[in-house]
Amino acid sequence: MTDLPAITIAGASGRMGRMLTATVLAAPDRARLVAVLERPGHPWVGQDLGTVTGGAPLGLTVTDDPLEALAQSQALLDFTSPAATVELSALAAQARAVHVIGTTGLEPHHLAKISAAARHAVVVRAGNMSLGVNLLVRLTQKVAQALDADWDIEIVEAHHRMKVDAPSGTALMLGEAAAEGRGAPLSDLRTPAREGITGARKHGTIGFSAIRGGDVVGEHDVIFAADGERIVLRHLATDRSIFARGALKAALWGQGKKPGEYDMMDVLGL
C-alpha cells in the first residue's frame, strides 16, 4: 500500500473513460487506479477492466457502485453526462474526494447542484482540460480587450459525429473569455444560432457555429473580423490524451486544497 492518491474513473467505457484509464495506469509513480465505474446494467459491470479492453487481466473489476468506489478514493475523474455528473458530485462531496469534472453540456440547474457539493469538497471543472486551450482562453481575453467592438467575434468549433452538445464546452469558455475582455457577461453578447432571414449582424455580439462529423477530436477558431483584416486564434486537438493528462494533473493538484470550485486556470497557474 502506498500513499499515492487513489483514483476512481467514471464512464470507463467511454471515449474519455478509456483514455483516462490508460493515462492513470501509465503513471504508477503519481496515482493509483482503485476503481472504474459504469452505470448499472452496462455489460462491463462485474468484468475485469483489462479483459473488457482486450488486454491481460488487471485485477480491477468494473463496478456500478459509486459509494463503494469513492469510499476508497481521494479523487474522481468524471467525463460522463450532466445527469451522472450531478449525481456523482453529491457522492464525491460526501467522500471528500476531489471531483474533476470534464463533462460539458451542463445547464444552470446542474451547475447549482455542483456548487452545493463544492461547499464540502474540491471540484475542478473545465470544458477543456488541455494546456493549449486554456492558454488560448487567456489569449482570447487579451485580444478581445485590446480590440474595440468594430471587430466582430465569431467562434467556430468542429467535433466528431457522436458529440451530443453544442456549442462545445470549449467554445463557451472562449466566448466567456472574449466577453470578459469586452467587459460584459457572455449572456449579454451571445447571438442566438443563425438560420433563415437573420438580419445584419448586431454590433458587438459574439457568434457561435458548430460543425459535427467523422472522428474530429476537437477544433476551435476564435475569429476577430474587422473591415479589411481578420485575426484567427486556433487550437487543434489531435489526441484525447491532452484532456486526460490535464484531468490527472487537476486531481493531484486538488489534494489538500480547501473545498470550493476551481478550474484549469487555477491548476495550470494561468
Ligand SMILES: NC(=O)C1=CN([C@@H]2O[C@H](COP(=O)(O)OP(=O)(O)OC[C@H]3O[C@@H](n4cnc5c(N)ncnc54)[C@H](OP(=O)(O)O)[C@@H]3O)[C@@H](O)[C@H]2O)C=CC1
Ligand atoms: N473537459 C474536457 O477536456 C473534455 C470534455 N469532454 C466531455 O466529456 C463527456 C464525455 O465525452 P465522451 O467520453 O466523448 O463520451 P462517451 O459517450 O464516449 O462516454 C461517456 C461515458 O459515460 C458513461 N456514463 C453515463 N452515465 C453514467 C453513470 N451514471 N455512471 C457511470 N458512467 C456513466 C457512458 O456510459 P453509456 O454509454 O453506457 O451511457 C459512457 O461510457 C462529454 O460531455 C464531453 O463533451 C470530452 C473530452 C474532453
Ligand SMILES: O=C(O)C1=N[C@H](C(=O)O)C[C@H](O)C1
Ligand atoms: O465531446 C468532446 O469530444 C469534447 N468535448 C469538450 C468540449 O465540449 O469542448 C472538449 C473537447 O473539445 C472534446
